[in-house]
Amino acid sequence: MGKMLKKGVLFFTVLLVLLFLASIWISALAAGMADRVQGRNRPVAGITAEEGDTVDLLVVGDSESYTSVSTMDLWKQYGTASYVCGQGGQRIQEAYYMLKTAFRTQSPKVVMVETNMMFRDPGIFKNAQISLAEPLRYYLPVFRYHNLWKLLLDEPKEMTSDYKGFVIKEKITSCKGAEYMKETGEMQELPEFVRFYMRRIQDLCERNGAQLLMVSVPSPKNYNYKKINALRHYAKQNGIPYVDMNLKAEEIGMDWSKDSYDGGDHLNIHGAQKVTAYLGKYLKENYGLPDRRNDAAYSSWNTLAEKFDTEVKQKTGQ
Amino acid sequence: MEDLIRILRDIDDSVDYGKETALIDGQILDSFGVITLVSELEEAFGITIEAAEMTPQNFNSAEAIWAMVKRLQEN
Amino acid sequence: MGYHTSLYVFVFLPVCLVVYQLMPAKWRWKALLFFSYLFFYLLSGKLLVYLVGATALTHYIGAWMSWQRAQEAEELSGADRETKKSIKLKYRRRCRSALAVGILLLIGVLAYLKYYNFFISNVSGVLLWLSLPFSPGEKSLLMPVGISFYTLQAIGYMADVYWGKAKAENRFGRMALFLGFFPQIMEGPICRYSDTAGSLFAGAPLTAENLSQGYMRIFWGLFKKKVVADRLAVIVGVIFGNYTEYGGAYIAVAAVAYTVQLYMEFSGCMDIVIGSGKLFGVCLPENFRQPFCARSASEFWRRWHITLGTWFKSYIFYPVSVSGIVKRWNQFGRKHAGKYLTRLVTSAAALFPVWLCNGLWHGARWSYIFYGMYYFVLIMLGTAVQPARNKLLSVCHIREDSGYWRVIQIAKTWVIIFVGELFFRADGLQAGFHMFASMFRDFQLSLLWDGSLLGLGLGRADLAAVAVGCVVVAVIGSLKERGEPIFVRLVKTSVPVRWGAYYALILAVIVFAAYGDGYQSVDLIYAGF
Structure with missing residues (x-):
């Protein structure tokens, strides 16, 4: 029995070392071609490839986040260096390990969580699976980037350009939006595992000297009063500042006949610019993030902003 | 036993039935061969072979088949 | 939680292994049973009652048959030759009815869950065609996982007990484990009781x-x-x-x-x-067993889904081929119709039910029935042309085991397999x-290398x-x-x-x-x- 145990331990130690070495190698590979990494791993590779300690505002969330927070508009108006680490249908576990990854090289002052993902509950099995898979991907990136070898064989695909995580959507699909926020006292329950990971996110931010902020961007399809009530309650309970833009849609100037690209689920560039203007003002008033526009180290951001302007003009025809 | 060997030769004469011990497991006798064999055996020895007897052990060698035939004759 | 999921391989199995090892040897099979039922419950929830029901039925019919056997032995001792015969006959009849009840019930449940809607939709089709104003509704029936597999195992067990090939299991829990063992519940292999029973209950320590x-x-x-x-x-x-x-x-x-x-x-x-x-x-x-090395359709089926083929052979093919009617034909045929024809008809009689069941077993669809019949016809053709083929080979001096002949045969078998699976998968x-016919239109092999595959x-x-x-x-x-x-x-x-x-x-x-x-x-x- 003792011998068997020793052998087993040795086997797994060697395996772990091998996986660790493979992870180091594949991470280096990913960093080298971060601009070609696609899909869910794109923001992970992207934030890792960013120059160290340059990002002041970090955003996590599902697709609502990267279609709403226009990083280049924040840059142009306030000189805020922001990065959106959003993923389509991001899970709270992914958000947590995304932040952990980001904190390795970045020291943002504000971390913003787009709240739509807080209501996502894929069921106990999927949850268990994600909760186990995410740390595995974090500690052994060979699991995260295992498909990277395909980039070496496949023909390069045309990439949609992204601007520090933000994606330009120019299409317009209108919707009736005005009445989706019907007042009620009821609350939609937040799943227990979401509370658990939100607490971990809060701790993580505290340890890294970042202030946590919860934000709900306007989305008739995803938000309603019950959810907002729950979020307000949660934010208050845990002492997290919370900005809901659904009830302030009028103040922000949302026009649902032209601000969404898919009928009230996600914002297009017009909607995103309105939301970003509001958000920028809020951040300026409450956090005083530094203006980096004249910092020589950030010259590439200015170049990117010019490219952004050109693409927006070209896509919207304005 | 000689009758049995004659029946077996009739089905396939390329086998050394004295030595072969894997008629079924070695797929020398296919399932049609077994069926033919069964009906021949029933006729020649006046026995009834039922589904319960259809096992490789009973058909793997001439000796095994003979043992089965004798057992069934006694019943 | 399929077997290919990380949850099964890296969580469920290890937990199961640890609990198994921590148990004293005589309780280990109970740990396996617990995890088997947990596994089934996670996949099928309340439909677990079907498995429990099938287990109870199988167990009690087996137990009843072995009790009858014991009584028979008691009555037999001291009886004279004539009475012995009638005693044997009496008990045989009893056991046979029990077996029939068991099989009919198991098949009945399977047929109801699996084929009811198929049956109804076809009946409706006929009624519609006859323009009768009556159409029975289809039902949404949930099938418990693995029912097609454990039903066959249960029937095999009862038949083995009836034939005296297996001793009846006297503990309900063990029967439950035999039918519900979690690694095999979803996709087989379909085991005989004598294959696995020993090692399942042994509680061997991990090595x-x-x-x-x-x-x-x-x-x-x-x-x-x-x-x-x-x-x-x-x-x-x-x-x-x-x-x-x-x-x-x-x-x-x-x-x-x-x-x-x-x-x-x-x-x-x-x-x-x-x-x-x-x-x-x-x-x-x-x-x-390397099915793509098969040289004929029937050899393919001895190498592909072997346990299903074995099951059909043991419990359908042989029982049919030694049944009274086939035997009588065999005797009659060899006297009057010649060896060749007799063999052909006997084969057809025994193979038809096998391939019909094979097709139906996969599910209630005409394409599965066609799939079964496809192999039935091909294998019958193989048997029918065998004498002519052998003659041809010896005339052309082709040796059965020569390399190129082997290649030709394997290639032929591949075509048979591919076409079969085409019908099997088609919607x-x-x-x-439609697909089969359109294959012969505009056949351009160049798409294999001109990049079309990338589309x-x-x-x-x-x-x-x-x-x-x-x-x-x-x-x-x-x-x-x-x-x-x-x-x-x-x-x-x-x-x-x-x-x-x-x-x-x-x-x-x-x-x-x-x-x-x-x-x-x-x-x-x-x-x-």
Whole structure:
């Protein structure tokens, strides 16, 4: 029995070392071609490839986040260096390990969580699976980037350009939006595992000297009063500042006949610019993030902003 | 036993039935061969072979088949 | 939680192993039973009652038959020859009725769940055709997982007890474990009671050999399923899903791709299943033996889904072929119709039910019935032309075992297999015929290399992974066919070589498997049958 145990331990130690070495190698590979990494791993590779300690505002969330927070508009108006680490249908576990990854090289002052993902509950099995898979991907990136070898064989695909995580959507699909926020006292329950990971996110931010902020961007399809009530309650309970833009849609100037690209689920560039203007003002008033526009180290951001302007003009025809 | 060997030769004469011990497991006798064999055996020895007897052990060698035939004759 | 999921391989199994080992040896089978029922419950919830019901029925009918046997023995002792005969007859009749009740009930439940809607929809079709204003409604029936597999095992057990081949199990829990053992509940292999009972209840302690060999077999299965099958699923889905838009060589590609997918998937799943059994020291029977080395359709079926074929042979083919009517025909035929014809008719009589059941077993669809009949006709044809073929071979001086003849035969068998699987997978019998016919229009083999394949949802890298995966599986398979099973050899080599191979396999699965971003998890195909 003792011998068997020793052998087993040795086997797994060697395996772990091998996986660790493979992870180091594949991470280096990913960093080298971060601009070609696609899909869910794109923001992970992207934030890792960013120059160290340059990002002041970090955003996590599902697709609502990267279609709403226009990083280049924040840059142009306030000189805020922001990065959106959003993923389509991001899970709270992914958000947590995304932040952990980001904190390795970045020291943002504000971390913003787009709240739509807080209501996502894929069921106990999927949850268990994600909760186990995410740390595995974090500690052994060979699991995260295992498909990277395909980039070496496949023909390069045309990439949609992204601007520090933000994606330009120019299409317009209108919707009736005005009445989706019907007042009620009821609350939609937040799943227990979401509370658990939100607490971990809060701790993580505290340890890294970042202030946590919860934000709900306007989305008739995803938000309603019950959810907002729950979020307000949660934010208050845990002492997290919370900005809901659904009830302030009028103040922000949302026009649902032209601000969404898919009928009230996600914002297009017009909607995103309105939301970003509001958000920028809020951040300026409450956090005083530094203006980096004249910092020589950030010259590439200015170049990117010019490219952004050109693409927006070209896509919207304005 | 000689009758049995004659029946077996009739089905396939390329086998050394004295030595072969894997008629079924070695797929020398296919399932049609077994069926033919069964009906021949029933006729020649006046026995009834039922589904319960259809096992490789009973058909793997001439000796095994003979043992089965004798057992069934006694019943 | 299919067998290919990380949840099963890396969570469920290890937990089960730990609990199993911590139990005293005589309780270990109870731990297996607990985890089996947990597994079933997680997959099928309340439908567990079907399994419990089938278990109770099987168990009590077996027990009743063995009790009857004991009584028979008692009555027989001291009876004279004449009474002995009538006593035997009496008990035989009783046991036979019990067996019939058991089989009818089990088949009845299976038929109700699996075929009710099929039956109703066909009846409705006929009624509609006769323009009768009556149409019975279809029901939404939920099938418990593995019912097609455990039902066959239960019937086999009862028949074995009836024939006196197996002793009746006297503990209900053990019967429950035999029918519900979690590694095999979803996809088989279909076991005989005498195959597994011993090792299932033995409670053998975990050993390093069993653990390492078991887990390597599991990883080998994952390799087949996740590297090859799940990628091919994309191509297969595209062509079969939009079959009207494709013709010519695309259909041939789809047929081959689906056949390979099905093999990699099903045999890979069997590797996981057999490996899982091995972890606990349970030896489950093999279900595949290099089926693509088969030289004829009937040989293919002795190498593909072996336990199903064995089951049909033991419980349908032989009972039918030794039944009174077939035997009487045999005697009559050899006197009056000649050997050749007798053999042909006997074969047909015994094979028809086998292939009808084979088709129906896969599910209630006309295309499955067609699939069964397809093999029935082909195998009958093989038997019918055999004498002529043999004569032809000897005239042309072709030796049965010469290399090129073997290649021709294998190629012929491949075509048979691919066409069969085309109909098997097609979305209905009509779609199957449509696809088969359109294959002969505009057949351009050039699409294999002119880049058209890249338009089917897989990139160059994925296709390369499929190709390499297939080569690896083919090489290992042909080594085994030549009597050099690489896994058996590996066990005997030195530690560095063995561990090197283990690490290579593990890393290959981690790096090349189709999981994570950009891939959809593909459910097990055979679990749906």
